[in-house]
Amino acid sequence: MFELCIPEFLGGRCIPSMALFSQLLIGLINGSFYALLSLGLAVIFGMLNIINFSHGAQYMMGAFVAYLLLQHLGLNYWMALIFAPIIVGAIGVAMERLFLQWLYKLDHLYGLLLTFGVALIIEGMFRNQFGSSGLPYQMPEALTGGQNLGFMFLPNYRAWVIVASLTVCLGTWFIIERTKLGSYLRAATENPALVSAFGVNVPRMITLTYGFGVALAAFAGVMAAPIYNVSPQMGAELIIVVFAVVVIGGMGSIMGAIVTGFGLGVIEGLTKVFLPEWSNTVIFIIMAIVLLVRPAGLFGRRT
Amino acid sequence: MKRLMSLAAFSAMLMCGTAQAQQVTVKIGVMSDMSSLYADIGGPGSTAAAKLAIADFTKANPNVKVDLLSADHQNKADVGSSVVNQWFDVEKVDLVIDVPNSGVAFAVSEIARSKNKTFIVSGAAASDLTGGKCNANTVHWTYDTWMLANGTGKALVKTGGDTWFFLTADYAFGHALDRDTSAAVEANGGKVVGRVRHPLNTNDFSSFLLQAQASKAKIIGLANAGGDTINSIKAGAEFGIVKGGQKFAGLLVFASDVNALGLNTAQGLTLTESWYWDLNDTNRAWTKRWQAERAAAGKFPTMVQAGVYAGVTHYLKAVVAEKSAADGKAVVERMKSIPTDDPLFGKGTIRADGRKVHDVFLLEVKKPAESKYPGDFYHLRATIPAAEAFRPLKDGNCPLAKS
Numbered sequence: 001m002f003e004l005c006i007p008e009f010l011g012g013r014c015i016p017s018m019a020l021f022s023q024l025l026i027g028l029i030n031g032s033f034y035a036l037l038s039l040g041l042a043v044i045f046g047m048l049n050i051i052n053f054s055h056g057a058q059y060m061m062g063a064f065v066a067y068l069l070l071q072h073l074g075l076n077y078w079m080a081l082i083f084a085p086i087i088v089g090a091i092g093v094a095m096e097r098l099f100l101q102w103l104y105k106l107d108h109l110y111g112l113l114l115t116f117g118v119a120l121i122i123e124g125m126f127r128n129q130f131g132s133s134g135l136p137y138q139m140p141e142a143l144t145g146g147q148n149l150g151f152m153f154l155p156n157y158r159a160w161v162i163v164a165s166l167t168v169c170l171g172t173w174f175i176i177e178r179t180k181l182g183s184y185l186r187a188a189t190e191n192p193a194l195v196s197a198f199g200v201n202v203p204r205m206i207t208l209t210y211g212f213g214v215a216l217a218a219f220a221g222v223m224a225a226p227i228y229n230v231s232p233q234m235g236a237e238l239i240i241v242v243f244a245v246v247v248i249g250g251m252g253s254i255m256g257a258i259v260t261g262f263g264l265g266v267i268e269g270l271t272k273v274f275l276p277e278w279s280n281t282v283i284f285i286i287m288a289i290v291l292l293v294r295p296a297g298l299f300g301r302r303t
Numbered sequence: 304m305k306r307l308m309s310l311a312a313f314s315a316m317l318m319c320g321t322a323q324a325q326q327v328t329v330k331i332g333v334m335s336d337m338s339s340l341y342a343d344i345g346g347p348g349s350t351a352a353a354k355l356a357i358a359d360f361t362k363a364n365p366n367v368k369v370d371l372l373s374a375d376h377q378n379k380a381d382v383g384s385s386v387v388n389q390w391f392d393v394e395k396v397d398l399v400i401d402v403p404n405s406g407v408a409f410a411v412s413e414i415a416r417s418k419n420k421t422f423i424v425s426g427a428a429a430s431d432l433t434g435g436k437c438n439a440n441t442v443h444w445t446y447d448t449w450m451l452a453n454g455t456g457k458a459l460v461k462t463g464g465d466t467w468f469f470l471t472a473d474y475a476f477g478h479a480l481d482r483d484t485s486a487a488v489e490a491n492g493g494k495v496v497g498r499v500r501h502p503l504n505t506n507d508f509s510s511f512l513l514q515a516q517a518s519k520a521k522i523i524g525l526a527n528a529g530g531d532t533i534n535s536i537k538a539g540a541e542f543g544i545v546k547g548g549q550k551f552a553g554l555l556v557f558a559s560d561v562n563a564l565g566l567n568t569a570q571g572l573t574l575t576e577s578w579y580w581d582l583n584d585t586n587r588a589w590t591k592r593w594q595a596e597r598a599a600a601g602k603f604p605t606m607v608q609a610g611v612y613a614g615v616t617h618y619l620k621a622v623v624a625e626k627s628a629a630d631g632k633a634v635v636e637r638m639k640s641i642p643t644d645d646p647l648f649g650k651g652t653i654r655a656d657g658r659k660v661h662d663v664f665l666l667e668v669k670k671p672a673e674s675k676y677p678g679d680f681y682h683l684r685a686t687i688p689a690a691e692a693f694r695p696l697k698d699g700n701c702p703l704a705k706s
Contacts, residue, residue, distance in 0.1 A: 019517060026509045124338070131602070133343040133557075134533055136565030139541070146543060152513065155541045227541060228506060229533040229563060233340065237504050237530075272501075272510035277473050279510075280502035 006274045013274050022152030023273050024266055029158045031265020032165035033220055037242040038249065038257040039169055040216035043176065046252035047189050047209045050100055050111040054119035055242070056235030058214045061088045062221020063230045064126060067135050077140040077226070084222045085215035092214030096207050104206075119236070126232040134231035143226075161223055168219065169258045176254055185209060241280075244287045250300020260298060329628045330370045331357070331615060332396040334383060334411065335426060336403055337375035340529045343559040345403040345426040345607045347373075351597040352608040353400065355589075356615035364623060372396060376407045383407035384414060391418045397628035398423065398618055401611050405429035405476050415440045420631040423618060425610035428528075428555060429479050430694060433658040437701035440631045442638060444659045445610030446577045448479045449694040451554050454575030454687055456487035458665050459522055459552055467552075468520035469498035470511055470535055472527035477503075480526040480554050488524075496520045505531060508538045516544060528555045533563050540568045557605045561668055561680045572668040577692075578606035578647060579664060579681055585646050603678045613645040617653075651689060656701035663692040 005014040015023070037059060044052045065087050066080035075083060095118065103111045139157055146155040176182040188195045188202045196202045221235075228234060245264050249256030264283055271282040290298060333353050335345040350373045357369045372394065376383035383402065390396035391414065399415060402408045403426025415422035416438040423442045424432055430449040432441060467488050471481040477500070485495050497518045499511050512535070515523045523544065525532050536551055545551070553560075556574040580590040580603050589612070593604045621637040622628045635657070643651045643659065651661040666681035674680070696704045 015517075019513065022513055023510055026507075026513065029509070030507050127338060127342070131343045131559070132338070132340055132346075133559040134530065134563035136563060136568070138565065138567060146541075153543050153547075155543070157541060158509075227537055229530045229537065231340075231530060231563070233530070234506075238506055269510050273514065276499045276501055276511065280505065 015273055018151040019273075022149075023269050025152065025154065026158075027266035027269025028262060029161055029265070030269060031262035032161050033224065033238070033261075034242055034245050034265050035169050035258045035261025036165050036220040036223070037217060037238065038245040038261045039172055039254065040213040040220075041242065041246050042249070042252055042254055042257035043172065043216070044210055044213035045246070046176075046254065047185055047213075048100070048206055049104065049108065049189075050115065050210070051108055052210075052213065053112055053116040053239070054095075054122065055115075055214075055217050056237075056239030057119040057122040058088055058092065058217040058235070059221040059224070059238065060126065060232060060235035061091070061122065062218030063137070063225040063228075063234065064130070064135075064221075065218065066222045066225045067137050067230055070137070077222070080222050080225075081219070085218040088218035088221075089211040089215030093207055093211040095214075096210040100210065101203065101207070119239075123232050123236060130232065132231060132233065134229040134234075137225040137230050139226035157226060161227075164223065165220075168216070169261075172216070173254050173258060241283055244283045246297075248283075248287050248290045248297055250297025253297065253299040256297060256299025326366055326368065327622060327626065327628070328368045328370075329398070329619065329622055330372070330394065330396045331398045331400065331618075332387075332390045332394075333371065333373040333401050333611065334376050334386065334399055334407075335373070335401045336378055337373070339378055341378070341403040341426065343602075344529075344557050344605050345401050345611070348593070348597055348599075348602070348604060348608040349401045349425070349611040351593055352604065352612040353615050355592055355596055356612045356619070360616060360619045364619075367619060367623060369619070376402065376404065378404050378407065380406050380410040384410045387411050387414050391415075391420050397421060397622075397631070397634075398615075400614055400618075401425045401607070402427055403607060405432070405479075408432060409436060412436065412438060412441045415631060418631075421618065421628070421634050422631075423611075423614040425614055426607045428476055430483060430699075431479065433654075433656045434694070434699040434701055437656045437699070437703055439657075439703060440635055442614070442635060442653055442657045442659060444614045445606050446575075446663070447658075447693070448476070448483045448555075450577070450663055450692055451575050452480060452483035452487045453694075454663055454665055454692065455552050455554055455573055456484045456493075456524075457491050458575075458685060459550070459573060460488055460491040460493040464522040464550060464552070465493040466520045467493060467495045467522045467524050468515045468518040469495065469524045469526050470508070470515065471498055471500045472503050472531055473500040474503055476528070477526045481524075484524055484526060484554055501527070501531070503531065506534065508535045509542060511535075512538055512542050512544060516542070516547065516549065520549065522550050522552050524552045524554055525556075526554050529560065532556060533560055536564055536572065537568055545571065557607070558603050558678070558680055559605055562603070562678075566669060566671040566674055566680070569668045570670045573684070574666055574668070575663055575687075576606045576666060577661060577663045578609040579666065579683075580604055580609075581679060581681070582664070582683070589647060601677065609647045613643070613648045614659075616645045617643045654696055654704070656696060656699055656704045658693055658696075658699075660689040660693050662689050663687045 003014045065084040069075040143157040192202045249260035272279040333350045374386045398421045400423045405427045408427035425445045430447040433443045471477045553574040625637045639653045648661045653659045665685040
């Protein structure tokens with residue numbers, strides 16, 4: 001057993017190598033959330049050219065809908081995992097039809113400002129209704145407890161988070177990059193006029209894509225409900241980090257969002273061990289460096 | 304005729320005189336976090352508490368007229384300062400009360416001093432408000448970091464929790480709470496084996512908890528608040544911290560946090576509060592009135608909101624005794640000289656440094672099976688007498704205490 005240390009001028013904290021494995025795993029778990037959320041953002045930006053600032057609010061709504069389904073309809077976590085994304089996705093569709101569809105031809109800034117305003121309104125409404133301190137959400141019975149991996153105690157729920165997130169991420173990537181439906185989508189972004197000439201209903205496809213991106217956020221929200229505080233500001237705190245992840249990965253790149261999401265989770269996890277005070281800042285430092293060296297992001301296409 | 308005139312003038316003067324002696328007008332401003340993370344701790348619930356206090360007091364003293372204002376400081380010292388300046392200069396407000404968030408409270412305290420108004424702190428925690436940064440216009444009512452540290456820290460060390468690891472929010476409040484608790488732990492023979500400072504509003508605490516787990520400390524002290532505390536405890540339950548024999552000490556946990564955690568997760572947590580809604584019949588009756596005023600049947604008032612009620616009540620008593628609210632320093636002087644006595648905090652005193660002292664309670668969160676009705680959160684484990692609950696006057700380094 002050996003110890004790993006960082007240089008003296010950075011504080012010189014050390015941890016045993018076994019503890020490092022556990023911290024890497026924890027980082028990967030947190031990365032799952034970043035990946036899920038930045039994936040939704042990347043899908044929406046890549047297909048609609050909208051910088052969806054209400055993504056955090058939609059993530060929060062996912063968690064709240066899960067809570068409400070449990071309280072009022074008695075629907076458990078597994079049902080919420082299916083229904084909350086559908087409900088919140090439908091709200092997203094309504095929002096796209098009412099507001100966003102008028103903005104595609106304008107500068108990105110308009111979409112950003114609109115979605116930011118909507119996020120503030122949604123968060124304010126939830127705060128009014130539910131207060132600011134948060135609501136309890138119990139973990140499903142089947143996922144309580146954990147496994148002793150030798151180097152750490154891995155809660156079953158966290159293992160489930162990694163598996164579910166990876167599945168959803170790779171599934172989304174596959175649909176968009178490898179199926180016929182995905183090719184329509186990508187073509188519609190490149191040249192909507194031509195694609196509609198082939199008889200494809202482009203506006204409807206765009207609307208459903210936005211709904212799907214929002215549903216991904218809500219899915220992440222349900223995943224978060226049992227382990228994080230379900231409060232109206234839960235999304236606002238996370239969304240800034242997720243935007244940094246998307247910028248690092250390259251706006252609109254699906255695989256970029258997934259890989260950087262997991263990767264930055266790991267880097268942040270290691271910072272929490274060696275330089276805990278910096279753990280909220282490290283992602284932004286990386287973002288600044290990446291923007292200097294590769295302005296389009298690590299996986300972004302230069303346009 | 305001349306005699307009659309002078310008689311009339313005399314009686315008019317008399318009437319005027321009595322009217323003046325009786326009619327007292329006071330303007331009170333509740334400043335709180337109305338819309339963000341502390342809004343359930345103080346916020347609109349504090350305004351409701353102030354309304355109740357005013358209603359009760361003016362019923363018994365119909366000659367007192369009280370106007371009430373409220374504002375949101377948004378947890379920003381600059382916003383708080385500009386609102387308070389406007390209140391004092393334009394609106395002629397006499398008393399500012401509540402102000403959860405120590406950063407804003409320091410700013411307001413300084414303005415109240417420079418404009419000779421009155422400031423009663425209920426929501427803010429930093430013990431420096433009656434320590435090095437005390438002044439003659441500020442009263443600290445409900446609780447402070449020293450009291451929390453001493454209550455929970457001492458009790459846990461005495462029951463065998465003698466090694467501590469701190470999760471500390473990396474800003475002034477967290478540092479103060481960490482410092483005061485470490486001192487209490489060490490003074491009682493315990494040892495601090497490590498600490499990690501995490502940024503404010505951290506989402507995931509599992510990494511920090513693994514470090515705490517590796518430290519083998521018996522107690523993990525949470526020198527943070529609100530969402531950070533909730534996320535720490537939730538992750539702790541998940542990672543089997545409590546099952547593994549370690550125990551959390553919530554150094555600043557409110558009833559609203561326990562509600563957000565759910566008893567299943569929060570059970571066994573030890574904490575200190577100076578007021579609990581379910582402690583006695585008076586508190587329960589007051590809670591019903593508060594819920595009606597607040598139009599929130601499922602919510603339970605926190606000690607901060609109770610502190611606003613008690614603070615306003617005592618302030619109005621002092622104003623009546625002083626016959627005017629104009630001179631903030633004189634009113635605070637009067638508040639210190641008359642003993643406090645209100646339905647929620649009982650009998651107590653305000654010390655020379657502005658510290659209100661009263662009994663505080665060491666509480667333990669119930670198991671879900673032990674909780675009989677909504678809001679039935681705590682077992683009362685001990686009552687810490689007023690004389691021991693707060694930092695001794697001489698240790699605070701407050702200039703007012705020396706004269």
